[in-house]
Amino acid sequence: MKRILLSILSLCAFSAIGQSDNITTQLYDTYENYKESTIGKRRIKREDIQPLINTLSANDKFKVNTVGKSIGGKDLSLISIGTGETNVFLWSQMHGDEPTATQAIFDILNFFDSTDFKKEKEAILANLTVHFLPMLNPDGAELYQRRNLLGIDINRDALRLQSPESQTLKRVRDSLDADFGFNLHDQSTYYNAERTDKPATISYLAPAYNYEKDINETRGNAMKIIVFMNDILQKYAPGQVGRYNDDFEPRAFGDNIQKWGTSTILIESGGFPEDIEKQEIRKLNYTSILSAIYTIAQKSYESIGIEEYEKIPENDRKxxxxxxxxxxxxxxxxxxxxxxxxxxxxxxxxxxxxxxxxxxxxxxxxxxxxxxxxxxxxxxxxxxxxxxxxxxxxxxxxxxxxxxxxxxxxxxxxxxxxxxxxxxxxxxxxxxxxxxxxxxxxxxxxxxxxxxxxxxxxxxxxxxxxxxxxxxxxxxxxxxxxxxxxx
Incomplete structure (x- = not known):
């Protein structure tokens, strides 16, 4: 009976993932139509994305608000689209030298502004409201450094909330009461998928919310989304996906946002052969994140089994x-x-x-x-x-x-x-x-x-x-x- 149940669960998972194969392939194949060409290198600054934000502010499809300022006085902007009851919140570049997903966010915004994929976008925007907070640490981005001007790691400031950037992230998360959160980072290019010679091009984590590493519905949903995204990436970067150790870090935002009730998916962009500026990895972010947003809108992730999560190889650094x-x-x-x-x-x-x-x-x-x-x-x-x-x-x-x-x-x-x-x-x-x-x-x-x-x-x-x-x-x-x- 147990084997039959597992087979049914696996079949449901395959079905859920298969439902989005078509859109995923189309997203990957048409990516160049939406890639934001003005930010084609890693060392981007707030001044590089400000014209893009200004353009979105004048576009009725989007709602743009200044939700805070960095220590250095740079604006922190929240860009929202959609009318659905489910809130999906994406934030990037907590670390100033981790810009790959910031670039992908503006590619995704170009996708939403286009006239293509009408049916899929209607499904997303009717069921979800999607919020983007790109470049949370603009002062760090200016210097291409991990930490902010206070010299602290914003991702270890979820409890004390010393910096204004941390305060903004907490305030926005709470105001949205986000159902899903995508915590977007870059990792070292020297990580590999455990016991293989393949780089960990993308690594995932559904952060633990306590020392016991319990799995409740919130964390379980994050695991399901990761299983879904891993399946997508195996098509384009086979064997090049890793999984972070899930030891609880009580100061980290990912762990706490999971604890506060938002299903949190950590995505780390690593290395890809001959991709110094991480533009192929940017494309993989675009494709997999948009596909994940689509499966959230359709709720097809619900039938995915979390047992596949633990099968993703752990990150190694060799x-x-x-x-x-x-x-x-x-x-x-x-x-x-x-x-x-x-x-x-x-x-x-x-x-x-x-x-x-x-x-x-x-x-x-x-x-x-x-x-x-x-x-x-x-x-x-x-x-x-x-x-x-x-x-x-x-x-x-x-x-x-x-x-x-x-x-x-x-x-x-x-x-x-x-x-x-x-x-x-x-x-x-x-x-x-x-x-x-x-x-x-x-x-x-x-x-x-x-x-x-x-x-x-x-x-x-x-x-x-x-x-x-x-x-x-x-x-x-x-x-x-x-x-x-x-x-």
């Missing part, structure tokens, strides 16, 4: 940007076999509009339980120190005239310059630039150092690693965004 496996490393007269895990770390320019890379070795040794976005099997290759080019050059023009492929094949990773433009803080070339008095250190591989070396086999330099970027010297295309300047 990804590197570059993993080098089994290289020979000579040290003090002996040769060792070593793996290297390298991350290409972003450093913001002073205006926080773009970034450059200052890469680091994160770990080394036996990394057999770790993975890489890019992996090189270096068995039989020997790590060699990068040398200084024998001629001192005088300016960037002279450097630019060089054949970098030839230089790298001779294991030159450093160029000496007699002077540097003061404005340059990194090398725009695939070699490091050093001053006349700078002495390059001995090659002593350790976590924390900048990864620059060569890989040799049978007396031939086959690969270069410059500032953590791998260069195959058999190919003419050199993909090193920048190297370093050591004055």
């Amino acid at each position: 990804l590197f940007d570059l993993k080098i496996v089994g290289a020979n490393y000579e040290l003090m007269g002996s040769t060792y076999t070593i793996d290297l895990g390298i991350n290409q770390i972003e450093v913001d320019y002073p205006d926080h509009n773009s970034f450059w890379y200052s890469s680091r070795i994160l770990d080394q040794g036996d990394l057999s339980t770790y993975y890489g976005y890019e992996t090189l099997d270096a068995t039989g290759y020997t790590i060699k120190k990068a040398k200084v080019y024998p001629t001192t050059l005088h300016n960037f023009s002279e450097v630019e005239a060089l054949n970098f492929n030839d230089i790298l094949k001779q294991s030159y990773g450093y160029l000496r310059l007699s002077s540097f433009p003061a404005k340059n803080i990194n090398s725009p070339f695939p070699v490091h630039l050093i001053g006349t008095k700078f002495t390059i250190p001995e090659l002593n591989l350790m976590p924390g150092i900048n990864p620059t070396f060569f890989l040799e086999k049978d007396g031939v330099i086959a690969y270069a690693v410059i500032n953590g970027f791998l260069v195959d010297l058999e190919k003419s295309d050199i993909q090193v965004p920048n190297a370093m300047i050591f004055r």
Whole structure:
């Protein structure tokens, strides 16, 4: 009897998910029609979304209210659409450096403003009122930092409510008495789905509302929505969905909003291969969130079984940007076999509009339980120190005239310059630039150092690693965004 009941529940879940397959496919395939093109990079600021909010304010379809201000005096806006009794509340960018869902929100708003999907939108807007609070931490977004100007993590301020941003979020949630809440974040690109080499492109959590991790109807409904969204994402990012540990955090907004009676779905946007600006992940947010809103409007989620929730792999953090496996490393007269895990770390320019890379070795040794976005099997290759080019050059023009492929094949990773433009803080070339008095250190591989070396086999330099970027010297295309300047 139990097996029959489980089969019926699974069949109901499949049916509920299948009902939205068609709209999901259409949403994904037509996404470019609704993508907001003015915000195409991660480092967006309040000034970038303000014109979009102004346009929505003049549109009768939407209701736009200023519901608070940040510590720095920037407006916090609530954008609402629909007439239904069920309130769905979405908020994004509690952390200023987590903008992917903020971009997706404006794509969703463009969808609601279009004349397409008439039947589906009528079903949504007649049954739901959908509220968006994009960029809760605009001061943090201005500096592309996690915390607000008070230096606190807004997502750990649900009890004390020290900051005005936290007070606004609590006040809005309470005033709406929201039935469903989408807590939208970004996570590190180095998370993977547990025990796989696949990045956790999207991770979910139905936060616990007590230490016992009880499941009531409110939390159970959040789990059902997550099961539904996971099923959607498996079509477009198979195996690339993770689930956060659900230990109760009494200070966190997600846990408390669940406790206050809003079915809360935490969505974290992670990494996707060759998607530095997270635009494919933005598309996945758009598709899955709109599909979830549709299933809430139709109440088809109610028949989904929560037992599938626990089957989503937990998040792990075992990804590197570059993993080098089994290289020979000579040290003090002996040769060792070593793996290297390298991350290409972003450093913001002073205006926080773009970034450059200052890469680091994160770990080394036996990394057999770790993975890489890019992996090189270096068995039989020997790590060699990068040398200084024998001629001192005088300016960037002279450097630019060089054949970098030839230089790298001779294991030159450093160029000496007699002077540097003061404005340059990194090398725009695939070699490091050093001053006349700078002495390059001995090659002593350790976590924390900048990864620059060569890989040799049978007396031939086959690969270069410059500032953590791998260069195959058999190919003419050199993909090193920048190297370093050591004055």
